[in-house]
Amino acid sequence: MDILLVLYRAREAELKKTLRALALVRDEFANLRILVSGPKADFERVTQQIRLAGLVSKTCLTHRYDNIGFAGGQNMLLAQAFGAGATFALVYNPDLVVARGALTALLACARENKKVGLLGPWIEASYEEQEGRFFDSRGIGWSRDGRHFDIGQGRAWVEPPSVTLNRVDGLTGACLLVSRQTYLLVVSKCLEFFDGWFVAYREDAELGRRCDILGITSSVVSIPGFVHARGVSGNSRANPLVNSLSVQNRFFMRFKLRGNRPGNIVFQTVRDAVVAAACLTVERSSLTGLKNAVALRRSAKYKGQICGVSSKTTSRWRA
Structure with missing residues (x-):
């Protein structure tokens, strides 16, 4: 090993x-x-x-x-x-x-x-x-x-x-x-x-x-x-780069996995909207991450199709 x-x-x-x-x-x-x-x-x-x-x-x-x-x-x-x-x-x-x-x-x-x-x-x-x-x-x-x-x-x-x-x-x-x-x-x-x-x-x-x-x-x-x-307990929101990458990767998963992203499609969509709104208002340091993900959405979808993980079917949430 x-x-x-x-x-x-x-x-x-x-x-x-x-x-x-x-x-x-x-x-x-x-x-x-x-x-x-x-x-x-x-x-x-x-x-x-x-x-x-x-x-x-x-x-x-x-x-x-x-x-x-x-x-x-x-x-x-x-x-x-x-x-x-x-x-x-x-x-x-x-x-x-x-x-x-x-x-x-x-x-x-x-x-x-x-x-x-x-x-x-x-x-x-x-x-x-x-x-x-x-x-x-x-x-x-x-x-x-x-x-x-x-x-x-x-x-x-x-x-x-x-x-x-x-x-x-x-x-x-x-x-x-x-x-x-x-x-x-x-x-x-x-x-x-x-x-x-x-x-x-x-x-x-x-x-x-x-x-x-x-x-x-x-x-x-x-x-x-x-x-x-x-260093600290819980999830820190103090680092702008961490926040931006976290937002970017959330939307990368949305575009790549599509219906295979875990969760309920309604709750997912609402949360995505909340995150996007926050980027446009109170957490503008994360806006770059959101823009990057949106700009690469077609390529992310293609990535998912190549390895067979992109689907239009709504995924089932496993508790």
């Missing part, structure tokens, strides 16, 4: 903690593949952290001056990993910390359940402003108005009484295990794994829904030991 990290302006303290945790479990994975986007100084800082963590022999490092985003970066690293013969690849966040044995347990579950397409563990969240243990994600779900959410996020952490496997609508890109077989199947149908247009935000939800339509299941397994170091 290879671990894949895409870095762009990574916070040094978080990265240091993540790499040190990976160094303690280095015998549980084959290679650490890292893409660093940005100036040479960023690349040199990451190189130094890898050296300090003692992971030089495990790391395959790639540097690009341009930023191709999380989706494009992970597509590049997935191609590298499976091109080099990896059987599994773990899409991994730079602010995720893993405990001893957790990677081994996740990989064992994947090997035992070969019919599972995409697999992810229970993820715990640690918040800067709150004491205690909380859930970050137990998979991705959808609301009736076409919004996706991390199941259980913000709720008090409960230790799993046993290891159970449950099917979900998608898995967070913070920790997502992909088999070679699943990767090749998705790419053969869609020409890419993550949708590169999504750049960042919602790309994991879109992937889960697209795979579900193609007959590829997503499952979450109650394996602890994965902790996501979130």
Whole structure:
């Protein structure tokens, strides 16, 4: 199993903690593949952290001056990993910390359940402003108005009484295990794994829904030991770029998936109208994202038709 990290302006303290945790479990994975986007100084800082963590022999490092985003970066690293013969690849966040044995347990579950397409563990969240243990994600779900959410996020952490496997609508890109077989199947149908247009935000939800339509299941397994170091709890609306990309990708999904977007068509349409109105009034920083999505609506529809996920039929909402 290879671990894949895409870095762009990574916070040094978080990265240091993540790499040190990976160094303690280095015998549980084959290679650490890292893409660093940005100036040479960023690349040199990451190189130094890898050296300090003692992971030089495990790391395959790639540097690009341009930023191709999380989706494009992970597509590049997935191609590298499976091109080099990896059987599994773990899409991994730079602010995720893993405990001893957790990677081994996740990989064992994947090997035992070969019919599972995409697999992810229970993820715990640690918040800067709150004491205690909380859930970050137990998979991705959808609301009736076409919004996706991390199941259980913000709720008090409960230790799993046993290891159970449950099917979900998608898995967070913070920790997502992909088999070679699943990767090749998705790419053969869609020409890419993550949708590169999504750049960042919602790309994991879109992937889960697209795979579900193609007959590829997503499952979450109650394996602890994965902790996501979130800066703040809940969903922040303070970053204009995050907001703009979130709006853009919501409408990309509308145009690409059409009737196969999860939710009720009436509630979806009302929510889309509310979001568009907000872009035109109170959240004008997101207007660029809306314009981008509308400008590419025909191409998004064509993308959906190529891989067979675009449909006029109203999708059924699964609670």
